[in-house]
Amino acid sequence: MSILPAHIETQLAEAAPAGVQFRTVTDDKGVVTAWCTLSSADNLLSVGLLLKRIGARLSTITVYQPKAVAVPKPKEGEEPAPLPTFPGGTPQDGKTYEIDYHFDIDGDTLTVVAHVAAGGSIDSLTPLYRAADWPERELMELYALVVRDHPNPKRLFIDESIEPAVFERLIPYSTLVNSAASKSIWEKIMAQTGAPS
Amino acid sequence: MSNFTIPVGPLHVALEEPMYFRIDVQGETVEHVNITAGHVHRGVEYLITKRNVFQNVVLTERICSLCSNSHPQAYSMAIEQIAGIKVPPRAEYLRAIADEIKRVASHLFNVGILAHLVGFESMFMHVMEVRERMQDIKETIFGNRMDIGANTIGGVRYDIDPASIGYLREQLDALLPDVEEIIKIYNTDASILRRTKGIGVLSYDEAIDCGVIGPVARAAGVNYDVRVKAPYAAYDRLEVPVHTLKDGDVWSRAMIRLMEARTAIDLIRQCLDTLPGGPTVATEERPAIPPGEAIAKCEAPRGELIYYVRMTDSPKPERVKWRVPSFPNWDALGIMLKKAKVSDIAIIVNSIDPCISCTER
Numbered sequence: 025m026s027i028l029p030a031h032i033e034t035q036l037a038e039a040a041p042a043g044v045q046f047r048t049v050t051d052d053k054g055v056v057t058a059w060c061t062l063s064s065a066d067n068l069l070s071v072g073l074l075l076k077r078i079g080a081r082l083s084t085i086t087v088y089q090p091k092a093v094a095v096p097k098p099k100e101g102e103e104p105a106p107l108p109t110f111p112g113g114t115p116q117d118g119k120t121y122e123i124d125y126h127f128d129i130d131g132d133t134l135t136v137v138a139h140v141a142a143g144g145s146i147d148s149l150t151p152l153y154r155a156a157d158w159p160e161r162e163l164m165e166l167y168a169l170v171v172r173d174h175p176n177p178k179r180l181f182i183d184e185s186i187e188p189a190v191f192e193r194l195i196p197y198s199t200l201v202n203s204a205a206s207k208s209i210w211e212k213i214m215a216q217t218g219a220p221s
Numbered sequence: 222m223s224n225f226t227i228p229v230g231p232l233h234v235a236l237e238e239p240m241y242f243r244i245d246v247q248g249e250t251v252e253h254v255n256i257t258a259g260h261v262h263r264g265v266e267y268l269i270t271k272r273n274v275f276q277n278v279v280l281t282e283r284i285c286s287l288c289s290n291s292h293p294q295a296y297s298m299a300i301e302q303i304a305g306i307k308v309p310p311r312a313e314y315l316r317a318i319a320d321e322i323k324r325v326a327s328h329l330f331n332v333g334i335l336a337h338l339v340g341f342e343s344m345f346m347h348v349m350e351v352r353e354r355m356q357d358i359k360e361t362i363f364g365n366r367m368d369i370g371a372n373t374i375g376g377v378r379y380d381i382d383p384a385s386i387g388y389l390r391e392q393l394d395a396l397l398p399d400v401e402e403i404i405k406i407y408n409t410d411a412s413i414l415r416r417t418k419g420i421g422v423l424s425y426d427e428a429i430d431c432g433v434i435g436p437v438a439r440a441a442g443v444n445y446d447v448r449v450k451a452p453y454a455a456y457d458r459l460e461v462p463v464h465t466l467k468d469g470d471v472w473s474r475a476m477i478r479l480m481e482a483r484t485a486i487d488l489i490r491q492c493l494d495t496l497p498g499g500p501t502v503a504t505e506e507r508p509a510i511p512p513g514e515a516i517a518k519c520e521a522p523r524g525e526l527i528y529y530v531r532m533t534d535s536p537k538p539e540r541v542k543w544r545v546p547s548f549p550n551w552d553a554l555g556i557m558l559k560k561a562k563v564s565d566i567a568i569i570v571n572s573i574d575p576c577i578s579c580t581e582r
């Protein structure tokens with residue numbers, strides 16, 4: 025049986041005046057997974073505040089760029105069909121970021137989904153949820169997505185010398201393993217420090 | 222009193238894996254900790270989108286060794302949700318057995334390392350010897366001592382017959398008194414109590430604020446265990462007591478792990494007592510996986526492991542994201558280490574049972 029608060033959909037809609045799409049799935053054992061897609065990513069903080077009051081714990085954040093939806097080629101003389109959009113009008117162009125905030129509410133999972141067009145930014149949840157700190161830092165090094173007002177926006181795992189947005193470009197395998205061979209590492213060290221006397 | 226900055230790691234005798242701690246101390250007291258991660262970042266989240274759904278069962282098992290069973294299990298559960306696959310009851314019990322065998326081995330490993338860090342070497346060797354029985358069980362039942370390859374999409378890849386059930390019961394009967402004895406020693410031995418009681422404290426409020434999970438949270442009084450709060454596999458049919466303590470110190474975290482190791486033995490026995498018959502996989506064919514998205518959670522030895530999987534019309538996932546329990550637990554180290562003595566740093570770091578391969582992927 026769901027332990028999500030009664031009227032959670034209404035509360036989410038009130039916290040996100042631009043609109044929400046809400047759905048739930050319950051498995052055979054009664055565990056509920058809920059999805060709340062925001063029409064505007066600008067409503068994220070107020071939704072985060074509502075969930076904080078409910079006692080939700082931020083489990084993690086997923087970011088990716090959903091594939092573009094194929095649009096049939098227009099016939100001669102016809103206007104090209106407009107790109108499909110996510111709720112709120114963000115284009116499904118293969119570059120838009122989908123950011124999924126997975127909250128745990130005493131076992132049930134509520135995922136708040138926000139869409140941000142390429143080149144855009146989104147508010148940091150870290151001031152509300154300490155557990156957002158590392159996931160937001162990680163998403164900023166994987167994608168060219170800016171998290172506004174993050175209190176500590178430095179790299180988490182990937183060294184500063186590596187270009188950002190590693191998930192948005194192809195990294196050739198030969199580059200990936202460049203430092204994996206001991207001979208290659210040794211040559212690099214020698215190039216920097218000179219051969220031993 | 223002088224201020225110093227002490228580098229601990231990335232390669233350090235007290236660390237099983239590489240992590241760099243830049244620790245500011247005043248005299249012998251820790252004032253501030255700065256963690257630099259990334260030394261074993263392998264890009265597995267990228268790699269997983271380049272392999273098909275079934276290859277990823279093998280890949281996810283290699284994210285970590287101590288909780289290697291939890292990764293393919295949660296991943297498979299997410300795929301099963303997307304495909305609407307119903308796992309047969311016998312497979313659900315076999316999944317719980319594999320889960321608990323790994324839990325005993327993982328918890329005893331951490332508690333054994335604690336004895337090593339407090340200088341109680343004979344205890345360290347004794348705990349590791351007791352744990353060796355679990356390694357033998359894994360080798361006998363699954364054919365491997367760490368990556369046991371138990372899970373597949375739709376069920377499990379192993380089965381147990383009456384002979385192996387008898388062997389398992391025999392080993393558990395021999396193991397339980399050893400675990401009971403270790404619990405008694407950790408409860409009463411002065412050299413352990415002196416180095417662990419009141420050390421590295423994380424309060425209930427701080428645990429909630431940090432969002433920590435698993436034994437780290439339960440040692441601070443947070444009553445959360447995925448096996449109870451969001452049951453999966455056979456856990457909805459088992460009696461699963463959730464152990465909590467209130468002090469949130471190194472000792473409490475060790476005791477939670479020991480009590481959970483004892484409970485895990487009981488859970489395996491419960492599974493053996495009520496193991497249903499029938500198939501171990503939903504289908505012998507490779508099932509078609511339609512587009513969709515799902516979330517699956519399980520209680521890994523270090524706490525909640527969550528997987529998000531999104532499939533499109535490709536056999537390769539569009540996105541797989543997982544958050545391991547160590548990930549939020551690292552942040553709490555800053556609180557646990559504040560005002561700690563330099564000599565306690567290694568003990569406190571070990572007390573979150575950190576998994577760096579898991580964290581960095």
